[in-house]
């Protein structure tokens with residue numbers, strides 16, 4: 001299409017040897033149109049007629065595509081078979097609630113960059129994280145298996161084993177250059193789960209998730225091992241957690257700079273960038289001042305408690321980093337060849353002195369991190385792909401982190417590499433604005449192994465929650481009862497029995513501590 005437009009403008013001469021269009025001249029000897037040539041041979045005439053037909057068809061195609069793009073119709077340009085697959089940028093916030101962003105109804109916390117991303121793309125209203133805490137959510141994301149099947153089902157120092165396939169491996173096998181910048185949490189240094197053994201060629205950040213609590217650590221890891229930073233952290237844990245007494249190197253900014261450099265270095269191969277923020281998570285080791293490592297930013301003059309000013313600035317900092325990354329992608333002219341997917345790994349925290357109620361971080365939902373009601377697991381989620389995903393659109397299509405392995409593999413033309421025990425489905429039809437082609441899952445499922453443990457299941461219309469595990473399950477008409485306040489289990493015993501059967505089907509006991517057990521009385 002570009003060649004045609006350039007030819008029409010006369011910027012680039014046409015040349016039949018290169019297969020480029022010749023809109024001005026049709027003389028195959030010169031490669032130029034000869035409008036005043038009256039004595040054509042039969043062969044020349046047929047060739048000219050053929051060129052005209054080809055030109056007409058391309059004209060129609062170009063006009064149709066231009067009209068489609070101008071009115072925002074989603075057109076699958078990059079993911080079609082045989083074309084170069086899109087770059088994929090996955091931005092993952094840490095503990096960002098469903099109601100923390102302006103585009104999801106927040107009024108006091110300002111998130112202009114995330115809101116802009118939503119205005120340029122598709123905003124999900126019913127997208128779910130893999131779990132209600134960090135590590136299992138990321139395990140679901142990377143392996144495409146929900147927490148009734150995946151290996152790492154709680155915050156731990158477990159390492160993904162060699163034979164546990166993650167989607168970055170599939171993308172790498174498909175020719176993608178994969179970079180991880182930020183928080184990992186699925187494999188310690190030198191282990192089978194380390195990023196470089198999971199498809200990533202580039203890494204800079206935190207391997208251990210408690211290390212990632214610390215915004216000013218004494219070290220970060222990259223491909224070659226530890227990189228010392230100038231911060232001083234008294235009583236630092238072996239993993240690197242703690243509270244800095246001297247803050248010199250802001251890890252979040254160092255990580256952002258590495259991510260930007262990774263994007264700029266990409267010229268040939270398609271790339272996958274996993275920008276895994278540790279914002280707006282609190283520094284839990286800092287206790288009641290765990291949101292205040294960066295001060296208060298533009299919220300310093302508010303009359304809010306310091307913990308809330310600090311939290312607001314963590315969100316502000318996260319949003320600014322998202323904006324910087326997206327702007328760089330656009331400045332490099334990669335907007336139309338890059339899917340940017342933004343989400344959060346679980347619901348809002350109430351740590352570091354912060355209350356998730358202060359800003360109503362769960363929005364219209366109830367609950368927060370560690371809950372299996374929707375406030376703990378339904379997360380803000382946006383997909384932008386300039387020229388392919390229609391701007392300013394929303395979808396109520398159910399989606400979950402285990403859908404992203406098949407989605408990204410599908411985009412990379414590697415759908416056949418999705419493991420047979422993946423519990424998700426490709427969401428590419430939804431991204432492409434073709435809801436009628438979207439395969440629907442029978443249910444989404446979560447199990448949780450902290451405290452009283454629990455499990456939950458979601459279908460299109462229903463949500464069944466058994467938390468603590470072993471207590472009577474509560475049934476909610478989730479679409480009309482977003483707060484999950486009205487337990488209708490007694491009115492619909494057949495629905496409860498059906499969903500309980502599906503829970504039993506979904507859950508298989510895991511290894512080690514990942515076994516559901518009723519709390520001891």
Ligand SMILES: [Ca+2]
Pocket residue numbers: 094095133134281345346
């Ligand atoms: Ca988290």
